[in-house]
Amino acid sequence: MKIAIASGKGGTGKTTLSTNLATFLAEKHKVVLADLDVEEPNSGLFIRGNLVHSEDKDKKIPVWEEDKCTLCGICQKVCNFHAVIQLGPQIMVFPELCHGCYACSELCPTNSLPMVSKKMGELKEFKKGNLSFVESRLIIGEEQAVPLIAQTQKYIEHKFFEETIKIFDSPPGTSCPVIEVIKEVDFVILITEPTPFGFHDLKLAIDTVKKLEKDFGVVINRFGVGNNEVVDYCEKENIPILAKIPNKREIAELYSNGEIVYTHVPEMKKELEKLIIYILKLKKDNK
């Protein structure tokens, strides 16, 4: 059972919800929490477990081997990303533009562009009771998050049983990194705040999830701030509102110190209980 926690707008509470939900669920169930916001992974600030595994994650890029090259120009012609350029008597490779499709390497008649590994990030796995926590972080300067997200999902797929509840803390936005996460899951929780920005970006996120034909529900964070647009919209569109986390300064303060919130704030705990009942029912129906 895989659940993504996503939002169009950044800073609406994805990490707060992911870490609190996973910790609460882990009181009784086996849970995996994965931070797939590899550009800015924050869940690890809230989950302090024991490191059980760590590995480098590589992408493959071509390197030019001058001696065999006949400068035929095929590599440049077949690269759709302008990552391989022929400049006079030499071939230049721009690793940050390379998507790792292997076309230049495998279509080279003299094997002058072998693919080699280049580190793009690190994966770490931690354990804390019932909770396994996996995070990957992209090396700064690497532009493409998608390959690292894909490899992290593969790691989780192989490492954990299917029936384990897996929660994916997603990157913000609606473009390729989010799609990479959402396309793999059974259910999406969209978290928003009841403000014009939150509402606008929620609608974008809903369009994205619908396009991927995923089941989803909404959690409203900072409930009470702002206006009623989000609630009215969800009611009109028959979108389930799974929980309403109140707008409380205490929550913002606990969060700012990297603390888990629900154990201190009963209203938050109550809302998470509702959400957990919903998830466990989903899991049962899913079987």
Place this chain on the structure above:
Amino acid sequence: MKEIVIISGKGGTGKTSFAASLAYLGGSDVVVVDCDVDAADMHLLLKPDFAKSEEFFSGELAVIDQEKCIKCGKCKEVCRFDAIPIINNQYIVDPLSCEGCGYCARVCPVNAITNEDLNVGNWYISNTKINNTLVHAKLGIGADNSGKLVAKVKDEAKKIAVSTNKDYIIVDGSPGIGCPVVSSLSGANFVVLVTEPSASGLHDLKRVYELVKKFHIKAGCIINKADINKDKVEEVKSFLKEENIEYIADFPYDIDFTKAMIKGETIVEYDNGNLKNLVVESWNKIKESVK
């Protein structure tokens, strides 16, 4: 002409609220760019007229002609993105997984695969309610290539700024440190980092500043919601000192930011007291720094 980029690493720290306020104060001296192309919100405050709209094509998608396909499987074999599953005994391209590398089309022995140009979104040149130019975009749902669309809107804004002799370009960036952020940083003269005093805010600030350093761009920092955690504010400030980042201002956690947003106003229109003064002061400091 100076280009000022507003980013944060972490989402939701107030980038757009500040960028829109600076745009308001800059008035007709500035061209504004919304580079958060996959969750663009600037238009909600600046009320642009979408005067000029154009489609943006970037990247390709492989399409297999089933009539020509001889089911040899070569395309699937070379695809590194698992984008060609076999469905009902047919090789089908999964548009969400296809990277548009074109490798499959090159190895197909019967030329059954073509590459279609992808419309990934629209971009606009608008007049705003305060009579400055806003260049903005809307990435298609689930579309790729946000970095290229960012580069496009920035490029258009630059042309306008040069041809109309503007002093400043104000760029509202996206969260993260990936391709759209890299695109928004290229060519910038000054970076405004908007952060909040939280474990996450500081963590993300440090990562995004690592990226800024690679571009050798001068940076300043605004600490938003500063009264939430005084200790973290001190941690942020000592980081700024260590890295020689200019401290611009700190702002309280104030419900007026949300109220202004609900009215569709920038904070400098909505507030006439402390908050407005702080933004005016910040804008003056930024202008001084890019001189």
